[in-house]
Amino acid sequence: MALKVNLELLAELVAFKHYGTLSATAEHLMITQPTVTRGMKRLEEELGVTLFDRSISNHIKLNDTGLLAANEAAKLLKEVDDFTDKILNFDRLKDKFTVGSMIPGPLGFLNALKDQIAVQPVINWELVNPESVAAELSNLKEKVIFTDHEIINEEFESLYLGREYLKLEIDPFNPLAQKEAVTFKDLTGLTFLVLRDVGTWRGIVEDNIPQADFLSQNSVNAMTTISQYSRFPFFVSNLSQNLPDTVERLKGGDRVMVKIDDPNNQMEIYGTYLKSERRTVQPLLKAMSQAWPK
Structure with a gap:
């Protein structure tokens, strides 16, 4: 029979691993220390394992099982957050063509080009962190992100647009x-x-x-x-x-x-997107490529 584990208790476990004490965990979560203590005992009961070493009076720490549980809980909580973001983004943006970028130039160029293309994109002017490109595309926050490098794997692909200098x-x-x-x-x-x-x-x-x-x-x-x-x-x-x-x-x-005139004064720009969105996004990207300033 599958276990039903409270996600809030998993969040408390992850916080304890990070902060190291019950008091610091409670302060971070803005709850009382006894609440954290009861929560950790309840989590052990639900899992049927011991997560903490309580051999030292007035002090507890994660044992090996607890460390594994905290690491796996962090992964699970991130998956839950990603799931929530994806559903909310899909519902909020399902009728919109959202575009983001790692650099500002392509956004300004696209904005100036909007009247000449069939698709009317919604531009996210806040630049995307390079480490967040995959997550924002997977979670459907943007349909296209302009990147300074090519990304090709099972999930994503990039279309070369031109150079910025x-x-x-x-x-x-x-x-x-x-x-x-x-x-x-x-x-x-x-x-x-x-x-x-x-x-x-x-x-x-x-x-x-x-x-x-x-x-x-x-x-x-x-x-x-x-x-x-x-x-x-x-x-x-x-x-x-x-x-x-x-x-x-x-x-x-x-x-x-x-x-x-400097060898470092150039940047290749790509439109990166989910392969599943290829038919939707390539007409816009090809229009940009054809109008790209030389």
């Missing part, structure tokens, strides 16, 4: 403005205006421009305002240079666009 917008009186192209090393020591959340691009520019300072802004509006009243250089990409926000930022003609 940066250009420099710089004060026309800066000597670099007279050059046809610059490298990242040429930008040593400069101070740049940048958006705080640019995904993979942030690491690329910080790692490849020596001794540079980056004035991070939380919003595009802040970037636009500061760039219009300052001489700090900033970056645009082939995906963002013609977007309305960028055009607004460049009003006044107080910047010169300079090409960045």
